[in-house]
Amino acid sequence: MxxxxxxxxxxxxxxxxxxxxxxxxxxxxxxxxxxxxxxxxxxxxxxxxxxxxxxxxxxxxxxxxxxxxxxxxxxxxxxxxxxxxxxxxxxxxxxxxxxxxxxxxxxxxxxxxxxxxxxxxxxxxxxxxxxSEKLSLEQLALVETLGIGAHAVQRAQIEAGEYALVIGAGPIGLGVMQFAQAAGANVIALDVNAQRLAFCQQQLKVPHAVLAGESALNTIRDLTEGDLPTIVFDATGNAESMHRAFQFLAPTGKLIFVGLFLGDVTFADPDFHRRELTLLATRNATSADFRHILHLIETGVIDTNPxxxxxxxxxxxxxxxxxxxxxxxxxxxxxxxx
Ligand SMILES: [Zn+2]
Ligand SMILES: [Zn+2]
Missing domain, CATH: 3.90.180.10 (Medium-chain alcohol dehydrogenases, catalytic domain)
Incomplete structure (x- = not known):
């Protein structure tokens, strides 16, 4: 063979x-x-x-x-x-x-x-x-990739209407955005690449896209009426981005590290305590995530065409x-x- x-x-x-x-x-x-x-x-x-x-x-x-x-x-x-x-x-x-x-x-x-x-x-x-009796072979091959995002969103336990910032608009971040939207989040995409942000808005119907840079924090604060997001996913696997991700969180917020890198992450403990933040890791996916994804694609909630x-x-x-x-x-x- x-x-x-x-x-x-x-x-x-x-x-x-x-x-x-x-x-x-x-x-x-x-x-x-x-x-x-x-x-x-x-x-x-x-x-x-x-x-x-x-x-x-x-x-x-x-x-x-x-x-x-x-x-x-x-x-x-x-x-x-x-x-x-x-x-x-x-x-x-x-x-x-x-x-x-x-x-x-x-x-x-x-x-x-x-x-x-x-x-x-x-x-x-x-x-x-x-x-699945409905999905094409191509769609079935996408389920694993989507699984990373689905599991990350499951870890976050999003409440409908929450602002969720997704840092990194690569394939993993795009998956996170789709499942966060399916869970009712108001998603903000953040990336260094304008072409990828355009993809998020046009193809995945993500409502807000912000180009990474010095003004990003203020832009995100304005988008959230001064509150900042209560959920932040980092899907970059980039040490600097993961270090900076803490700054985007509202008090009581959750930070979910989706991407990983081989090294240490440090953060200022007083800021972490003052806001009573929750830090979560997420990896791979479970059988339940796979069944959830198949259901969402079969029912048209997740569109795999783009x-x-x-x-x-x-x-x-x-x-x-x-x-x-x-x-x-x-x-x-x-x-x-x-
Ligand atoms: Zn994979
Ligand atoms: Zn085991």
Whole structure:
């Protein structure tokens, strides 16, 4: 079967490998039809993904079809189209026992820590398959990316009408904006890139967009009638931005770190205490988030049409991949047909 392997940073090979023919207890064989490319894949290609080993078959945002499956509690059957939750958890650690499977102590992400979906057929746990009878294969491949935003918004417990500032209008920040709006927030987008802000306003109908810079704080204060937002998401993974994010919060507000960087975040404790702020981290997503996303797309609350800006096939991906690293190409999400 067709397989693409990332051999070392910057070097993919297109090859053929043997397709799996059997599957274990609680598993299924699936045909991978669509693969979304995300920041993790780009970082791995650049050689900048922490704790990453080569060679690796990438692909963790998957739109698949069930090829072979045993009896299962979900009632999944051959031919069902599914999104794949790529977070393989142990089921027994303290995080798993508390239902926080996204934080499993021995979490392995399919396509990151183990070989993923850039091949025609893979074996996956049945409980990581999320079926939809309505979504296209492309939409199913987007669910994982959206999951990061959906989970971040779930962590924030937004109340309708709250102002939510989303710092960073990359694919993760855009997901946060869509789910925050679905939760009833009055969203303000903040980014250094005017083109991305225009995308937020035109495509995602985000009501307010602010260009990062010295006047941003005053602009945001004016937009919120002097209050400042009670929710701030930082989806930049940028140390300076995460440090500055505290300044945008109203008293009693919540700051949610969506992006991460390898280093320390510091903040002034008196300011933190005076406003009685809440600081939250968020990572990955849970099965419940996946079901929530499928429901919101199926019912038209979340529109996935603006997301896919670039497409390739298994045969053309290697040539096109480097261009997806360039912000100038306006890439939001590239999807590979396999
Ligand atoms: Zn991803
Ligand atoms: Zn666990």
């Amino acid at each position: 067709k397989t693409i392997i990332l051999e070392t940073p910057g070097q993919f090979t297109f090859t053929h490998t043997f397709a799996p023919e059997t599957f274990g207890e609680g598993e299924a064989l699936v045909r991978v039809w669509r693969i979304g490319i995300c920041g993790t894949d780009l970082h791995a290609y650049r050689g900048r993904q922490p704790f990453f080993t080569y060679p690796r078959i990438l692909g963790h945002e998957l739109g698949v079809e069930v090829l072979a499956i045993g009896d299962n509690p979900q009632g999944l059957k051959v031919g069902d189209k599914c999104a794949v939750e790529p977070y393989l958890n142990c089921g027994t650690c303290i995080a798993c026992r508390r239902g926080r499977t996204n934080c499993c102590a021995s979490l392995k992400v399919l396509g990151v820590h183990t070989d993923g979906g850039m091949r025609e057929i893979i074996c996956v746990p049945v409980n990581k398959l999320h079926r 997301w896919i800006t670039h497409q390739a096939t298994a045969e053309t991906m290697i040539e096109q991949f480097p261009s997806w690293l360039q912000a100038e190409t306006g890439v939001i999400k590239a999807v590979v047909s396999f």
